[in-house]
Amino acid sequence: MKANNRKLDLKSGRVELSHGSGGRAMAKLVGELFHAAFANAELLKGNDQAAFSVEAGRMVMSTDGYVVTPLFFPGGNIGDLAVNGTVNDVAMAGATPLWLSAAFVIEEGLPLADLKAIVDAMAEAARTAGVAIVTGDTKVVERGKADGVFITTTGVGVVPDGLALSADRARPGDVVILSGTIGDHGIAVMSKRENLSFETAIVSDSMALNGLVAAMVAAGGDAIRVMRDPTRGGLAATLNELAESSRVGIVVEEEAIPIRAEVAAACELLGLDPLYVANEGKLVAIVAPDKAEAVLAAMQADSAGRDAAIVGRVVEDDHHFVQMTTAFGGGRMVDWLSGDQLPRIC
């Protein structure tokens, strides 16, 4: 039984099927890795559930599964992504995120050192965002049945009184604000894909936005109609979703949309439109015109919204089209993405 008393070999060990089978190996993995990293009173009780008392008022809950290749990319890894992404989904309701759960599906053979780096990144991201990971689950599947590790996180938060942000509340005349540069995450991840590696200094923008949201809510309150983080599908998908839900049109100005020169150049090289490239630390807010400047100023004063800009306006449009005035002064549609964005050939 001696072997079982040894600590996890975090240097060169690998995840084995036994780490998910409910026995001593699993207890060790959970104790030495997850509990050690996420350390909080609720989790350490070792219950199958977390208990917390609720305040009066509205609560929000959101869940998301995280799958990314490669697991590690410039500016982050799947761990911080899984925390920040769900924190942001909760925060987009104007809420203060408080608790998270995390479920792991791990592929047999994943180096324990990688798992530790991922778990540490989650713990760090949770600390930065001020949330606690209070319950979780671990499964190990045979090699080939998963891609390294899949993480699902669920977040719960409370909404300040008087806020009812919702995607159907945009009205003609409202202002569209974007919190910063687009495309950083998608290009950072793509730059490390097999077959596609190109040199770039671009790092993912993976970041929790609850601090920024709190500052915006303080400045704009209920004049903020809706917020959404443009992740998969990029800014274009988010604008189309909002136009559709609110049954309005949106017109954006190409010249107003912040983008890093390196991201623009990489998109050019790959034949991608940055409007469709993923972000993980940006938000779009639609705000009533009278509070737009105040919300914008509050955003620019926060480090997560330094490059925030007014990028467009909500207009009446029976077709719910998103249109863009190009840098040339011409017009174009910003349509839903059809299929995947695949690099083009010539």
Place this chain on the structure above:
Amino acid sequence: MKYVDEFRDGKIARRLAAAIAEAADPARDYRFMEFCGGHTHAISRYGIEDLLPDNVRMIHGPGCPVCVLPVGRVDAAIRLARRPEVTLLTYGDLMRVPGSGGVSLLRAKAEGADIRMVYSTLDALKIAESEPDREVVFFAIGFETTTPPTALALKLAKNKGLANFTVYSNHVLTPAAISHILESPEVRKLGTVRIDGFIGPAHVSTVIGTRPYDYFAEEFEKPVVVAGFEPLDVMQAILMLVTQVNDGRHVVENQYVRAVRPEGNLTAQREVAEVFELRESFEWRGLGEVPYSALRIRPAYAGFDAEKRFDIPYVPAPDNPACDCGAILRGVKEPRDCKLFGTVCTPETPMGSCMVSSEGACAAHWTYGRFRDPAGARRKAS
């Protein structure tokens, strides 16, 4: 977006637009065809049509390699990929093109065929070298720009004696297609559609030069301007065409002096000629059979020709008869004239070649321009 790029400067664009408006004679109209899908994309993506006076109209040509590939050849590639011993490699934008019954390479891949996306022919060679047990087939498509890399891969494969590497060649030629359009009955004899000039693709001319266009300029009395792919390049080319038409000239001009020489790249031309020869005829989706418009692999390289190694029967798969692509590619109709446009035919479910990639006329109009259609009346921001 904050492009500081000199080729994307909005101010220069507006100056060029003003120059075009001033040069264009209000007493006549101008109809130019941009042959290449790259130009179609730039025009739609930057809203260049909005910057042109009403009497200058652009007709979107057939120069999108993915669009003009006949469905029958997509089907053939899929059948090939479904053989257990075959690994089919291709460029990304071909993956989504639906073949018969809506089955694309992506779908076949999901169903278990070994189909992989590559970014260069050299990647394809590497895969063949590292997996000697697989029959690696490179599904090659494209105009003159993509032909030299394929030729190079074939030569390298021969030098290395790579026994498991073959190419399924679908390379096509720009000048042949332009001739075909100019010689089509609608344009030449009936005169129902006038095309006053062409914008030729610069990247093709970096390889073939500008000389192949001299023939059109002389024979058909049409000006040709070879232009780069930046939106400003396109606008400058339009200005050059308007000026030639006004002056009654019809010569080949080179807007893209940055990289194009009249004779082109002779080394690349030699490499291509060593490996490829002309096909007597090749089917273009949307145009039909076009004589001497495509390349096949020479007998000296037969060992690397997928059409020789495998039995690839060609089963033609005609497009929906209601599809107006042929008329659109010749400038006779516009996408919105097609009754399938936006109803059954969308980029997700293309019924014809022009809807296949955003470089095709219908897809570009759907993706970027349909807000201009009367039914989708454009709302100006107040």
